[in-house]
Amino acid sequence: MKSNTPLIGILTSSKSDGSIAGNGPLFIALQKKLISLNGISFVFIPEGMEVDCINGYSYSPEENCWKKKSFPFPDLVYNRIPFRTKEQEETSQLLFSRLREKNIPFFNPCFIDKYELYQLLKTDNTLRDHLPETILVKEKNQLLAFLKRFGGIYLKPTQSSKGKGIIRVRMEGPSEILLEGINKQEIYPSFTQFWEEWNEELLKKRYAGQEEIESAEYEGKRFDFRILAHAHYDNYTLTGVGIRHSQEQEITTHIPSGGKLLPYHLFQSSEHDEFFQTIISIIGKSLSEQFGFFGEFTIDAGVSKSGRYYIYEVNSKPMSFDEVDIEERKIENLCRLFLQLINAYPQEKNA
Template sequence: MVIINPWSKRLVPVIGILTARKKDGSIAGNGTLFIELQKKLISLNGVSFIFTPDGVHEDSIDGFIFIPEKNGWERINSPFPDLVYNRIPFRRSEEELKSSTFFSFLKEKNIPFFNPGFIDKSELYHLFKNHPFLHTFLPETIQANHKHKLSAFLSQYQSIYLKPSQSARGNGIFKLELDTQKKVYIKGLQENDEFVTFDYFWKEWESKLREKNYLAQEEIKSSLYDGKRFDFRILAHSENDHYQVTGIGIRQSQVQDITTHIPSGGRLLPYKQLQTEEHDIFIEAVVEHIGKALTEKFGFFGEFSIDIGLSQSGQYYIYEVNSKPMSFDETDIEERKIEHLCQLFLQLTGNKTN
């Protein structure tokens, strides 16, 4: 059943959540997030629907709305929303969208677009490298597409990480190590290999490093807790032209030390176990600087997450910034996320509920 224009009088703020389709044609994305946003928005006298780029027409959008009373989704045809929240989960889908007429539609209708898109690690590094505050907290990083530069970089640090410029959740990350005999060892989540010399490594890996636009990053000797490395995982949102910390979690490596991500075997720890006043002050400051830097460079960022490490010498390091944060396993952080997102939606749409 198709509901035509379910909010014809437009007395409430309408949020359009933009996602994409999987290869089989089904709707992709974080269904739980979409449902919780709809429930919260309804309680605040708002409403949301999800849609994909193929559902966009010149004057309306075909999409889906979650009906809590029925605990299910229904098809709708809606006017353009008051705000579009970008949750496209695939980089390729987002790139295809950029070449469409969708953004010209939004501009014509003066509709805010919440979060410009995925962040390229190389662009992010250069943005922060030139920032008066953030540059202090970056591991040394180079492009991994030049044989002699990469060889010299590995010789300098002995142990480095290789990261694709366009990836998330620890996908495609490898650790590259050089021993005293000039042997090269490469370690990943699923595979390990060794090479007699760097030349042999480069011969096998050159095409992959270039194709995926890999970066090489010095390994930071991480501070340990119970003998294992850990990272801070921080969620942040915009509020009244500033950026605030929504939640902080700790992710600790267990069976491998390449990444602390839980899907890769990492362990969750409550922030209060390692919390200090110094950590609090630094995290609040870095969130504000990162939020403003991203928005000035790429367009309005309403939310993001940050992975921050702490070295054995007590130096903080920014490892990753994610424009479309994964769900946090901490339920209290997820609840605050929903609350902050919905309040931000209302703020950006002019608080139609008032």
Template sequence: MNIFYDGRNKKWKHQEKQRLTLGKSSLPLERADAYKKQLLSIQLNEKKGNLGPLIGIMTSRKENYSVAGNGTLFRNLQKKLMEFGGISIVFTPENINSKGIKGFLFLPERNQWIKVETPLPHLVYNRVPFRKIEKTKSFFQATRILQVKNIPFFNPGFIDKYELYLLLKEHPNLKQYLPFTEAVEDEQRLNSFLQKYKNVYLKPTLSAKGKGIYKLSLLDDGIIHLESIKKEIPYENFSVFWSEMHETLTGESYLVQEEAVSSKIDNHRFDFRILAHYDNGKYLVTGIGIRKSKLQEITTHIPNGGEMIPYEQLKTKEHDEFIEFIVKELGTYLSEKLGFFGEFSIDAGLTPEGKYVLYEVNSKPMSFDEMDIEANRLEKLRRLFFHLSKFD
């Protein structure tokens, strides 16, 4: 049924005879007046007098106070939701209180964002793009409101890479896929780790998209070879390396990880990129992509010169079984330990000996370049939103 937004007094109204509410509010909506033709009209589902689903998408502000985040995803989600009688509101943690939210509504037919106010949503999808925001008072207050009001919230937050390693190391079925990893704490421990494994990766525990990653190698003559996405530097010995790099490695949280030698395509390493969603009580694979390195061998991320390859070129029964297994195990375990995960992505590899390796789990996947995977993602999210808000 149609619902109308009156921007003059920032209220949602209707013209039906029955009592209607919107979102999590139990307060009835007002009736639209004779000027309803001048009001914004949106068609929503109705279930037992409640209109929705009303989905909140939590993001954050940029330094210039404009809204940050994946705008393309937000717009496409709105289009998908409106096809099925739902809407989404993009808002920041500062703009929620115990009664409602202030945010932005995307209108596909106008290709326009407008400011609106709504009652509290049926659920909130966490797309806050900056880790520091999840440490703020406003974020904690926002999540507390959702908890008190019993509003589903996913995903719970960014994942620290080292904390994830320690968590998965305790899982009987997942620990076998982990490269040995330690936190970078001091010169002696890092040197001992390098002496043991010879080739290691240094990774920031709180970064994404391959940012800040180095490969460190101990050569036969004692020379230390450091390789990043953009440069290669030889050091006479470990002490010289540490004197130059220790501020970087200890200034922010870093981990050191043994190199898991990757299988190659055309003499370049490749990774599996796996997208997964919670779907009707299970964790299922939404899409699988392959990323091959091209310009450098540190990462396979496309912004760093990686190349996209269709999974069908490498698809095997063994790969399918591993991916389905790890999605199920990871989704269940992470939700049990960290809070409900509605979606996540996985970076995994394969050694020349056929051993699978789990590199990383991302709680807030970016858009996939494969159009079919991204289309599947939108439908999976739509179904999940409707299910959790009880409009399925």
């Protein structure tokens, strides 16, 4: 007989060496918070699914260790598979199908392809004005025309995160091309020579081209907003905003790539707050309608020197925030959302 204690399954995957991947500190923080709310969680991988149970690991705060156990199917699954390839594997897809059969809610349903995201968001009249022009790189002349139109563009793999693989390309003089990456800089005498070296990478890895926005600066360096949002009943709530300030290089403001963290209160304004609140609601609902329920996401956004807001990216598996207060609110909002969803979805465990 099933317990009345809410049971949350946190889905991750294994690493190549067979060990469990994922954000351990997040999993522990969620377990501690859920226990205080009379709930419980366990971490599992798709291969842990059996016919009528799931093998996983539960964290014991008293003993400060993980314990392997068999659990009944949970009331809800929180998808934290950290690798796109793992999420697309047959075992993961079988698990998602089983959860649907059993009417078990789960989020977030998938990673987001950057170009598919652009196509989705530009269908909304409000969001369209905040999107940098973007193309899917298909052939030489198309990319050259796009570069000539803007003078500078970013090239991003559509299925990567944390700034991996991103480069900036600018036209220098009548024919020269300047390429800048996080740790590299090269000059090509012509676009043809740039294309000869890069076309295989750009086409094989499915790159998007995005117009370069002249970003507003703080102390002479560009900055971006990192906006964290969570579902709250039929809408979305703003959990927190962090500022990422570029330092050694201007290609990305990500902290692992040398970006600096600044507190939002240095920049806070009613205009910023209104913009964030407007876009998180529209983006959250658009994602959920298109891909399945999104319980959380982050937005990388910015403001240009002319004062125009831009949405650069949306991420479905938010990294931990270095801001302690935002991370704490994230844990609270996630656990609140878990319990909201469990109450909203009557289970059919015997399906």
